[in-house]
Amino acid sequence: MVSRLDASSASEDALALREWLVVGLGASLLAVSVSYLVAGSDSLASEFVRLSVPIALSLFLVALGVWVRATGIPSDVVAVWSVAGAVVMGLIAGWVSLLQSMQGRPMLQPAYIVLTEVGLGAVGGGLLGVYYGRVRQRTEQLAEQRNRLDEFASIVSHDLRNPMNVAQGHLELARETGEERHFEAVEGAHERMERLVDEVPALSRRGETVEDPTPVDLDAVAREAWATVETPGMVLHTEVDATVVSDGRRLRALFENLFRNAAEHGGDEVTVGSLSGESAPDSKGFYVADDGPGIPADDRERIFEGGYSTRTDGTGFGLAIVRRIAEAHDWRIRVTESQSGGARFEFVDAGDE
Known part of the structure; x- marks a missing residue:
């Protein structure tokens, strides 16, 4: 049986892994590009020129992953978009190769061409993922604000209206009878409304964090x-x-x-x-x-x-x-x-x- 502590530790490890998914994708693409650079049959300078673009795209993807983790955008969302972009560009590369083979050309494209296409797809997909993540964050913030406004509306329409009605009713009775207990009821209703006015602003700060404790x-x-x-x-x-x-x-x-x-x-x-x-x-x-x-x-x-x-x-x-x-x-x-x-x-x- 897995203990609660072990389950919590596993959950934290999974969360930490998701935060580095984009960086891992970029590092994997970089490793493949470097391996082709080292194993290339031509001179190192020629291979470097050919593979400079996929290497640069890989480094950009790594930097994008670090930035995404620092800004709090869901890394797993960006990673999914990056993988999707890489897969789409890979399929396009395969389709182009198939068309070339039908025309009597070599079916396989050079590695640096494929890596460049895959890198462009990964970076493009990652940027779209960043945009989607920011839109989702903003949507959640707007939903939170809407829920907060709904909560305030319920306070005003119910909790604040009740003591107002009590105060109004007892005030009319106080004018008719002059009894002290009606004035006390009005005073109590006003005290409750004052408490509500004091508590609502405090409740509205629920999303604020303490920045300088x-x-x-x-x-x-x-x-x-x-x-x-x-x-x-x-x-x-x-x-x-x-x-x-x-x-x-x-x-x-x-x-x-x-x-x-x-x-x-x-x-x-x-x-x-x-x-x-x-x-x-x-x-x-x-x-x-x-x-x-x-x-x-x-x-x-x-x-x-x-x-x-x-x-x-x-x-x-x-x-x-x-x-x-x-x-x-x-x-x-x-x-x-x-x-x-x-x-x-x-x-x-x-x-x-």
């Missing part, structure tokens, strides 16, 4: 976040004396949403700690745990979906924002149970798993 003190950021969240009667315990390389502003937003989530679900205490100080000394990262009712195992993936909430008055975007911030830092989130039976969110660098 700096060492940030976890204890200080956690306490700053705690001071900005309404946590009546709750207590914060910080059991961490470490720094994490991150964007301090977005890290504070991560803590704010986790603290607000704990407050909304009836917790009394929240703990921020370091994973390296626990039973597994090699573990890196940090965690946020509370003593609330916890999260059922079946819901631990759904809680990060935008708009999902177990509370009727919740926006459902707090934990979605937490996931976006973690993804921007290339962190992985593990949701488990705290020692007191509440929810525990662990954040581990993806490279350390």
Whole structure:
């Protein structure tokens, strides 16, 4: 039976191999051209002149493969187009040879002619593959933007409209009766709309990566976040004396949403700690745990979906924002149970798993 670690290693090896497919194709064509150069019957200078074009095309293909890998364009897509171009030109060369044989000429073309045609096909196909890859990337980006706009539209049409209707209804009742409870309901509806306005821009940054992270003190950021969240009667315990390389502003937003989530679900205490100080000394990262009712195992993936909430008055975007911030830092989130039976969110660098 293949272990999970072995399967992950094999997947990484396959991914690394795909990234070098175009370079490998160019190197193979170069090796064939050089072998004909060395084994040629004429002088080395004559053979070099004949094979200079296929050698140059091979080197260009190698350079193209390195560039494609650096820019993030799918190398396997470019490789498929390069191979297709080489095959098409090879078939054309074969067809030309067949026509020459029908006219009484030698059927086989010189090697440098065939290599030049195949090289041109590979390079031409590779360039078309680059164009196709860029078009596909742009299409995916546009699809992502469209999905994001759809998500925002659902927020505005549903979550924002509901508190507006509540505020309008209670305002009319307040004018008629003058009762204080209607004004309180209007105030509560406005507070919820304000939270939505604050959370939507944070959610829109889900695709951004952290380009210039700096060492940030976890204890200080956690306490700053705690001071900005309404946590009546709750207590914060910080059991961490470490720094994490991150964007301090977005890290504070991560803590704010986790603290607000704990407050909304009836917790009394929240703990921020370091994973390296626990039973597994090699573990890196940090965690946020509370003593609330916890999260059922079946819901631990759904809680990060935008708009999902177990509370009727919740926006459902707090934990979605937490996931976006973690993804921007290339962190992985593990949701488990705290020692007191509440929810525990662990954040581990993806490279350390």
